[in-house]
Amino acid sequence: MMEALVPRPSFPIICLDRDTEMKPELEERYSRQVLFGGIGADGQKRLLESRVAIVGCGATGSALASLLARAGVGTLKIIDRDYVEPSNLQRQTLFDETDAAESLPKAVAAARKIASFNSHIIAEPLAHDLTPENIGELLGGVQLILDGTDNFETRYLINDYAVKNSLPWIYTAAVGSYAATMNVLPGDTACLACIFPESPTGTIETCETAGILNSAVNFAASIAATEALKLLTGARQNLRRTLISWDLWKNERAEVSTEKPRADCQTCAKRDFIHLAGTGRPHITLCGRNSVQIHEHHRPINLGDISERLRLHGSVRRNDFVLKFWKGPFEMTLFPDGRAIIKGTTDTAVARSLYAKYVGS
C-alpha cells in the first residue's frame, strides 16, 4: 500500500554532533572551503550554525542537499512527500537501488545518505506534503528555504510564507534541458509573484512528461547552492538579483532583473497571502472508499494533447469529456477543466504528487 510508504510522523533526528567549535577533524574536512577567500574560517563557522529547509527532495533537492551537507550547513530540514522509485536514479543523486527497492520515503533516504558522508551535521527528514496548515511547523526556525519542488502550487505557498515572515528563499527549476533559478529576498528584491503574477495554466511540462537531463538539474542546483552559501556566510552584496535561465541543449540564456519588487504585487506589496490562506490551491477531498478528488477548475486541459503525453507512461482512454490514465496501482480520471479523481489511494499527498507529475500544478 502506497500510504504506508509515506509515514506521517517525522523520523527521529539523525546525526547529533552540533558542537560548532572547529574541531581538528572538522578543520580537515572543510579545509579546502575555508581556504576559499569568500568563506574563510568565519564563514565556515556561520555555515555550521545555519539552519536551512529544502522543500522537495527529488532531483534538484537531492543536489542541493548533497552540496550543502558536504559544505557543512549545520541543520538541514528535508521535506518531501514522495518515495524513491527506480526512475529517480538517473538524476536524484542521494538515492540508490536499495532505496528504490525498499520504496523508502525520499526524506528518510536522503537523511540516511547524508549521515553516511557527514555525521557532523543534523539532517532532519520530514516525510510530509507541505500545506498551508503545516508550513509554519515544518519551516519554523530556519533562516533560508530552498526550492526542490516540482510544482508552482508549492512554490507560491513558500513565497507567501517567506514574504510574510521576511525569510529569504531560492527558487530553482529544471525540466528537459532547461534550468532556472532566482533569489527572493523579501523587503529587497522582487518575489515570485512579482515575476509570475499568475500561476501557469493548462498542462505544464514536467520531468515525467518532457524528460530531464541530470546535468540541467545539477547546473541549476549548483547556482542555487552557491547563492545559499553567500547568503548564509553574510556575503549579501554578492547575491544575484536576477531570474536567470539556460537551455543547456540549445545554448540559450536569459536573465530578467529582480532588483525591484512590483509596486502592485499581490503578495509583497499588498501582503494578500492567498496561498497561505489556502484559497490559492484547489480544494482536495477524499471521495469513495479508495480515492481522492482534486477540485481544480482553472486549469483548462486539452485532453487530446495530454493523452499523447501520458500514453508514454501508462494506459490511456479518452472521449471528449473525460480521460482515464492508469499508472501502477493508480487510476486518474481527468476532466477538461483540470479536475481529477485519483483512485488507488486515500492519501492526499500521494494524489497531489501524481497530479503534479503528470498534469502539472
Ligand SMILES: [Zn+2]
Ligand atoms: Zn512580489
